[in-house]
Amino acid sequence: MRSPPAQLCLYGGVSILLMLLALQFHLPGALVVGSADRESALIAVLMVSLIPYLLAVRVVVRREFKRGAIWIVLGVAVLLRAILLLQPPFPSTDIFRYVWDGRVQAAGINPYLYLPSDPALQSLRDLAVFPNINRADVALTIYPPMAQLIFAAVGSIGGGVIAMKIAMLGFDCLAILCVGALVGLAGLPRARLLIYAWNPLVLWSFALDGHIDAAASGLLALALLLRARHRDGLAGATLALATLVKFLPIVVAPAFARGGNLLRPLLAGLATICVLYGIYASVGWQVLGFLGGYSAEEGLDSGAGIWLLAGLSRLTTLPHDAVMVYGICATAAFTWLGLTIMRAPAGPACDDIAHLCRDCALLASVAMVAISPHYHWYFAWLAVPAVIAANPAFIWLASAPLLLYLDPFEERFIWPSLIYVPALVLFLKDRWRLSTPLALSQGDAV
Numbered sequence: 001m002r003s004p005p006a007q008l009c010l011y012g013g014v015s016i017l018l019m020l021l022a023l024q025f026h027l028p029g030a031l032v033v034g035s036a037d038r039e040s041a042l043i044a045v046l047m048v049s050l051i052p053y054l055l056a057v058r059v060v061v062r063r064e065f066k067r068g069a070i071w072i073v074l075g076v077a078v079l080l081r082a083i084l085l086l087q088p089p090f091p092s093t094d095i096f097r098y099v100w101d102g103r104v105q106a107a108g109i110n111p112y113l114y115l116p117s118d119p120a121l122q123s124l125r126d127l128a129v130f131p132n133i134n135r136a137d138v139a140l141t142i143y144p145p146m147a148q149l150i151f152a153a154v155g156s157i158g159g160g161v162i163a164m165k166i167a168m169l170g171f172d173c174l175a176i177l178c179v180g181a182l183v184g185l186a187g188l189p190r191a192r193l194l195i196y197a198w199n200p201l202v203l204w205s206f207a208l209d210g211h212i213d214a215a216a217s218g219l220l221a222l223a224l225l226l227r228a229r230h231r232d233g234l235a236g237a238t239l240a241l242a243t244l245v246k247f248l249p250i251v252v253a254p255a256f257a258r259g260g261n262l263l264r265p266l267l268a269g270l271a272t273i274c275v276l277y278g279i280y281a282s283v284g285w286q287v288l289g290f291l292g293g294y295s296a297e298e299g300l301d302s303g304a305g306i307w308l309l310a311g312l313s314r315l316t317t318l319p320h321d322a323v324m325v326y327g328i329c330a331t332a333a334f335t336w337l338g339l340t341i342m343r344a345p346a347g348p349a350c351d352d353i354a355h356l357c358r359d360c361a362l363l364a365s366v367a368m369v370a371i372s373p374h375y376h377w378y379f380a381w382l383a384v385p386a387v388i389a390a391n392p393a394f395i396w397l398a399s400a401p402l403l404l405y406l407d408p409f410e411e412r413f414i415w416p417s418l419i420y421v422p423a424l425v426l427f428l429k430d431r432w433r434l435s436t437p438l439a440l441s442q443g444d445a446v
Contacts, residue, residue, distance in 0.1 A: 004059055004060075004063040004064070004065055004069065004191075005065070005066075005068075005069055005072055007055075007056070007059050007063075008056060008059060008060070008069065008072045008073065008076075008191070008194070009072060010052075011052040011053070011055050011056040011059070012052075012056070012072065012075075012076035012198070014052040015049060015052045015053060015056075015076070015080065015198060015200070016076070016079060016080060016083070018045055018048060018049040018052070019049065019080060019083055019084070019200075019203070020083065021045050022042055022045040022046060022049065023083075023084075023087060025038045025039075025041055025042040025045070026087070026088070026090050033090070033091065033406065036408075039406050039408065040408065042405070042406065043403065043405065043406050043408065046200070046204075046402050046403065046405055047402075047403060049200050049402075050200060050399060050400065050402065053198055053199065053200055053399060054395070054399070056194055056198060057194065057195055057198075057390070057395055060073075060189065060191040060192055060194045060195070061192070061195075061390050064189070065189050065190075065191045067190065069189075069190070069191045070190040070191055070193065072191075073190075073191055073193055073194045073197055073198070074193075074197065076197075076198060077176070077194075077197035077198060080198070080203050080207070081169060081172070081203065081207040083207075084203060084204070084207035084208040085162075085165060085166070085169065085207055085208075086162075087208055088161075089161065089165075089208060089209040089210060090208075090209075091405075091406070092209045092211070092375075092377070093132045093133070093134050094134070094209070094211060094212070095161055095164055095165065095209060095210045095211070096129050096130075096132040096133050096134075096161070097116075097133050097134065097141065097143075098143075098147075098151050098154075098164050098210070098212060099129050099151070099154070099155070099159070099160055099161060099164055100116055100124075100129055100130065100133050101141050101143065101148060101151040101152075101155070102151035102152055102153075102154045102155025102156075102159070102164070103124050103129070103155050104121065104124060104155075105148065105151065105152040105155055105156075106152065106155040106156050106158070107123075107124060109121070110280055110282055110283055111141050111143075111148055111151070111280070112140055112141060112280055112283045112286050112287050112289050113283050113286070114140075115136065115137060115138070115139070115140060116130065116133050116136040116137075117136045117137035128160065128161075129160070129161075135290070138293075139289075139290040139293060139294075140286065140289040140290050141289045141290065142289045142290040142291055142294055143212060143245075143289070144243075144244040144245060144246070144247065144276075145244050145276035145277055145279060145280055145287075146215070146219075146241050146242075146244035146245045146276055147212050147215065147244070147245045147246070148280065149276070149279075150167060150212070150215055150245070151164075153167070154167050161210070164210050165207070165210035167210075168206050168210040168211065168212065168214040168215065169206065169207060169210075169214070170218075171206075171214045171215040171217065171218030171219070172202070172206045172207070172214045172217065172218060173218075174218035174219075174221065174222060175196065175214075175217045175218040175220075175221040175384055176193065176196065176197055177221075178218070178221035178222050178224065178225040179193060179196050179221050179224075179384060179387045179388075180193050181225050182221070182224060182225055182228060182353060182357070182387070182388060183387060183388065185225075185228055185229075185353055186353040186354060186388055188388070192387055192388075192390070193387065195383065195386055195387040195390060195395065196383045196384060196386070196387050199380070199383045199398065199399050200399060200402050201376060201377075201379060201380050201383065201398065201399050201400075201401055201402040202217075202380045202383050204376075204402060204405065205376065205377035205380040206377075206380065209377065211377040211380070212245055212246060213245075213246055213377050213378065213380050213381055214380075215242075215245045215246075216242045216243075216245040216246040216248070216249055216381050217380060217381040217383070217384050219238055219239075219241045219242035219245060219249075220239065220242045220249050220252070220360075220381060220384050220385075221384045222238050223235050223236075223238035223239040223241075223242060223256070224356060224357065224360065224384070224385065226238055227256050227265075227356060228352070228353045228356060232256075232261055232264045232265050232268075233264045233265060233267075233268040234268070235256055235265055235268075236256060236264065236265025236266060236267070236268035236269040236272075237265075237268040237269060237271070237272045239252070239253060239256060239265070239269060240268070240269035240270075240272035240273050240276075241272060241276075243269075243273070244272075244273060244276050244277075246381075248364075248367070248368075248378065248381065249364075249381065251334070251363050251364060251367040252359070252360040252363045252364055252385075253265075253269070253338075254337075254338035254339070254341045254342045254359070254363060255341055255356055255359035255360045255363060256356075257342045258341055258342060258344055258345075258346055258355060258356065258359060259344070259345050259346035260342070260343070261346070262342065298373070298374070299412065300371065301323065302323065303318065303322055303323040303326065304412065305372070305374065305412055306323075306326065306370075306371065306372055306412070307369070307372035307412060307413060307416050307417070307420055308326070308372070309322060309323065309326055310411070310412040310413040311413045311417070314413060330370045333366075334363075334366060334367065334370070337362070337363065337366060338363065341359045341362075341363070353388060354388060354389070356385075356388075357385040357386075357387070357388035357389040358385075358388075358389040358391075360384075360385040360389070361382065361385040361386055361389040361391070361394040362389075362394075364381070364382050364385065365382065365393065365394060365397050365423070365427075368382065368397065369397075369420055369423065369424070372412070372416060372420065374404055374407065374412060374416065375404065376401045376402055376403070376404035376405050378401075379397065379398060379401040380398075382394065382397055382398035383398040383399070386398045391426075391427075391430055392426040392429075392430060393423050393424075393426035393427035393430065396419075396422055396423050396426055397419070397423045400418070400419045400422070400423070401419055403415065403418055403419060404416070404419070
């Protein structure tokens with residue numbers, strides 16, 4: 001049997017080769033892959049790329065490593081990001097909206113005020129960014145205030161797509177540093193950082209497409225580290241910043257209040273939210289941007305975009321109030337879970353970190369399955385708590401959504417089932433482990 005470092009080198013090398021192969025299916029200068037055959041081939045390569053990653057995760061969780069192994073992990077992680085950084089983003093065009101919002105703010109204009117197609121912004125248009133903005137003539141920006149401040153910072157230096165991708169990689173590196181510190185505080189091998197650093201979903205979402213979710217991941221990792229060090233007020237404020245990058249991290253808030261520790265992080269978080277929204281409040285309720293329209297567009301209000309309801313609709317005609325009933329049940333279940341976590345006692349230092357990350361991973365996973373977004377990058381932030389809470393269900397849900405990079409069926413049940421069904425099976429199989437946080441930190445977790 002190969003030594004653990006040799007195994008890491010093997011799986012890292014295979015991951016690099018598969019990434020280079022996948023990039024061959026991109027059409028130079030285009031935001032598409034091309035023909036259906038090329039799309040199928042790309043999906044196949046991406047699916048295969050999960051194999052060496054999951055095998056590497058198994059090695060770092062189950063085997064013993066010397067301290068030098070972390071350099072293999074970091075070396076491969078840097079090389080994988082360097083390969084993707086200079087590649088043009090595809091198929092997502094979100095980064096062009098980021099650059100545009102930054103440019104609008106650099107001109108002294110509130111980004112929530114005008115559609116990109118509005119004549120008032122005509123002087124800001126160019127041939128590199130403006131033609132690639134999605135929903136330019138129908139949607140105000142949807143991104144919350146912290147995301148807008150990041151866009152403004154890049155826009156203030158006249159940065160374009162590459163500059164924005166570098167900024168997102170900066171937050172990605174912040175996540176790596178903070179998770180590395182958490183691993184050390186939890187008394188785990190540093191090589192466990194691989195779970196985040198080699199995650200193909202993280203790589204393709206952040207290093208290639210430069211999604212703002214990288215900032216949410218970095219800030220969440222910082223919030224977890226601050227909470228682990230008992231800086232509760234700063235942790236609450238930082239979690240609020242992550243939420244104002246992408247609303248999704250708000251679901252892990254109960255984990256930060258475990259043991260009844262609620263008041264300080266709550267007040268700090270609410271103050272942070274008020275201050276940041278106040279910066280853009282001159283437009284009134286328009287500061288929410290395209291949020292309402294996005295819910296309708298993604299089929300959340302009709303139920304067509306929710307995986308479970310989409311599946312049930314294939315079996316029978318759903319009643320008109322099915323979405324409302326689903327929403328009430330999901331909210332009640334999540335509230336019960338959150339209250340259970342908040343009422344649980346805190347433990348000793350290592351146990352507390354294990355509890356914190358386990359609770360975050362559980363809350364995040366339940367929420368993501370419930371709303372079942374069909375964009376792969378929405379799941380990348382789950383990789384942050386999964387480094388400590390290395391339960392198979394969490395690892396799978398933090399990496400397998402790479403399959404959503406392209407959907408050959410263009411619907412919300414068949415293809416997503418490849419993600420959610422295994423996640424649910426793994427979760428039910430190991431449900432008893434979730435009551436023992438130390439089990440999630442030991443080698444038998446994966």
